Amino acid sequence: MVSVSRRDAILGTAGAGLSLMLPGRPAFAQESPARGGTIIASMDLQPKSLDPMNGDAPGADRYALTQMFEGLLKFDVKGNLEPSLATSWEWSEDKKSIVFKLRPGVVFHDGEPFDAAAVVANIARSTAPGSTDLRATDMADIAGADAIDPMTVRIRLKQPSGAALATLAVEAGMMCSPAALKRLGPEFGRQPVGTGPFKFVDWVGGSQIRMARNERYWRDGADGQKLPYVDALVLRIIPTTAVKMVEVKSGGVHVVDGVTPRDFEDVQANPALKLIPVPPGIAQWMSFNATKGPFVNPTLRAAVNHGIDRNVLMRGITRGFGAVTPTWIPPSDWSYDASVPAPTSDPAKVQALLKEAGQPNGFSCKISIIQRDPDTQVAQIVQAQLKQHKINLDIEILERQAWVPKILGLQHELAMGRIGVPRADPDHIFGPSFSRTATQNWSGVKDEQIFALVDKAREETDRAKRKQLYRELSTAINAGNYYAWLFFRESRHVARKELQNIVLDSAGAWQLGEAWIAKA
Secondary structure: OOOHHHHHHHHOOOOOOOOOOOOOOOOOOOOOOOOOOEEEEEEOOOOOOOOOOOOOOOOOOHHHHHHHOOEOEEEOOOOOEEEOOEEEEEEOOOOOEEEEEEOOOOEOOOOOEOOHHHHHHHHHHHOOOOOOOOOHHHHOOEEEEEEEEOOEEEEEEOOOOOOHHHHOOOHHHEOOOHHHHHHHHHHHHHOOOOOOOEEEEEEEOOOEEEEEEOOOOOOEOOOOOEOOOOOEEEEEEOOOHHHHHHHHHHOOOOEEEEEOHHHHHHHHOOOOEEEEEEEEEEEEEEEEOOOOOHHHOHHHHHHHHHOOOHHHHHHHHHOOOEEOOOOOOOOOOOOOOOOOOOOOOOHHHHHHHHHHOOOOOOEEEEEEEEOOOOHHHHHHHHHHHHHOOOEEEEEEEEOHHHHHHHHHOOOOOEEEEEEEEOOOOOHHHHHHHHOOOOOOOOOOOOOHHHHHHHHHHHHOOOHHHHHHHHHHHHHHHHHOOOEEEEEEEEEEEEEEOOEEOOEEOOOOOEEHHHOEEOOO
16 A cells, blocks of 8 residues: 555645545635536446436446435445434334434425335335346345335334445435336436436436436525535536546536546646545456356466466556455455455466466457546556466457446456445445346356355344455355456545535545535
């Protein structure tokens, strides 16, 4: 990991922590919020859907979703649960149900009331038997919900669960208008209706998502008037870091997501810009197709895994703002365990494994990646490292919306992906990829030991026991060489200094209902 001295040079002070304002008063700092204007932000991934149950990029989708939707609970930037559409909650003695008191006076963007009936309808939808919704696996422990009275609801669990509350604070727990869901059907993902500070206007594919101020939003600002402060919000889709940096420097956008470490010092030197520390980071990984092609053979998967020098790769990409980790769990998470056995660079072992697999002279394979930074650079470094072992890696570059169905359809040989971590609960990353009902099984894993450990870790409520179960799960995944975990890198957003009061959640997604544009 990076030394304190270098981190201080970028962020300004060792004590900056997760503060969203850098030390010193920027030129646009003002104590009282300003009203009006349009915030323009950029995100590098276009959502598959604006239906919270059907997004395929958990965490990244929240850059759009949290502007329009809310759950019963929410996470603050430190990962603490806070009230949102529920004002309080209480567990039953047997830990198999939770009673929520709902916030009065909340309405959906279509004017329909938010009440216990709406919660019951949302829970019924998200837990429907045989559901193909992408986020359905996050609701695996929830059995259903009952209205106790118009503003009180009981959510029933299948068994005690260490993940249930966290689920109700992320995408799967976001409340959608039942009337709009019924009226729009599959089109809801293109015309979303929630309770959040902004309401949907339109979505130009590949370009931008526009939202307008929700005049009936329930929260008050610091000035005593209803949030949000601004009149409108535009989310532009900009996948290339260089283009994002040009736009934020010129004032074309107010805030951009997740720039790479090579831009940190440039931002710090620019008086018009500020770095925003992001609580999580990004785990970069590769998944092997274990169902067909060369990587049906676990020995070839192991050969590739031992042919990668992750420390060289991490330092080259993160410039010291990263770490090599044994899975995609980052060092900051409670479930992290550095002692999980993981493959390391070992040229002699690579040759022995190739010989064992009947490929003593090496072999050729293809990796499918998304066209974005720094995935191309990562793939090129891995390609060069594997070539030294006579493993010839061809790089296929795809748009994300072509990459996702190809990899989920297991039409690849090797794929590169990344994920924002940590999540609200470890089950939210292991469950979708490694459970029996996984909706994002990038490797085609069919391993009963792994399935059983996912279930046990999710259902356990004692954190120390859960950590041990996640260690066992990670060990089993690595033993199968289903993935090549590459490295974890820290993340920063960049904003213009006139954009004030940017609030982040525990996934690093901004919540712009509380932000304002300061006057020069």
